[in-house]
Amino acid sequence: MSSISIFAGSVYGNAQHVSEEVQNMLSDKGIQSEVFSDPDESDFIAAESILVITSTTGQGDVPPNLELFYSDLRDNFPLMNGKPFAVAALGDSSYGDSYCGGGRQFYDLMLELQGKSVADMFEVDAIETLSAEDEVVPWVESIVSELQV
Numbered sequence: 001m002s003s004i005s006i007f008a009g010s011v012y013g014n015a016q017h018v019s020e021e022v023q024n025m026l027s028d029k030g031i032q033s034e035v036f037s038d039p040d041e042s043d044f045i046a047a048e049s050i051l052v053i054t055s056t057t058g059q060g061d062v063p064p065n066l067e068l069f070y071s072d073l074r075d076n077f078p079l080m081n082g083k084p085f086a087v088a089a090l091g092d093s094s095y096g097d098s099y100c101g102g103g104r105q106f107y108d109l110m111l112e113l114q115g116k117s118v119a120d121m122f123e124v125d126a127i128e129t130l131s132a133e134d135e136v137v138p139w140v141e142s143i144v145s146e147l148q149v
C-alpha cells in the first residue's frame, strides 16, 4: 500500500491540526503518511499520492508556508502523470468570491499537472463548523481507498 503525503497550509494552526488528526486516523488504519508543513518541490515529486489540506488567507491566497511551494510547482510544472490527489480547503464563506481560494488554486494546478482527482474539492466553512477535523477526517476516510495506488 502506498504512502500518502499530506501538504498542510495553515496560518493559525487550524489546517495543521486537521492534517495531524488525519495522519492519526490513517496511522490507526495502518496506512503510512507524512505531514509536510514546509515542503519543497522534491517532496511533491517523490509523493505516491497527495492530500492537500489548506486554509485560505488574504483574499483567496495560499498560506505563506505553502506560497513558495505553490509558485515552484506553477513555474516548474512537474507533471503528475495520473498521480492521485485530493484537496480539503478550510475557508470562511463570508469572504465571498475568494471562499476557499487557497485550496482551489492547488486543486486547479494539480488538474493542470495531470494529476488524478479522486474527489471534488472538500470545503469546510468556518462559519458553520468549529472543529474542521470532525468533517475532514471522515471525508478522508471515505476516499482513502481511491488515494492509495
Ligand SMILES: Cc1cc2nc3c(=O)[nH]c(=O)nc-3n(C[C@H](O)[C@H](O)[C@H](O)COP(=O)(O)O)c2cc1C
Residues within 6 Å of the ligand: 009, 010, 011, 012, 013, 014, 015, 016, 054, 055, 056, 057, 058, 059, 060, 061, 063, 090, 091, 092, 093, 095, 098, 099, 100, 101, 126
Ligand atoms: C486575514 C484572514 C484572511 C482570510 N481570507 C480568507 C479568504 O480569502 N477566503 C476564505 O475562504 N477564508 C479566508 N479566511 C478564513 C480562514 O481560511 C479560515 O478561518 C481557516 O479556518 C483558517 O485556518 P488556519 O488556522 O489553518 O489558517 C481568512 C482568515 C483571515 C484571518
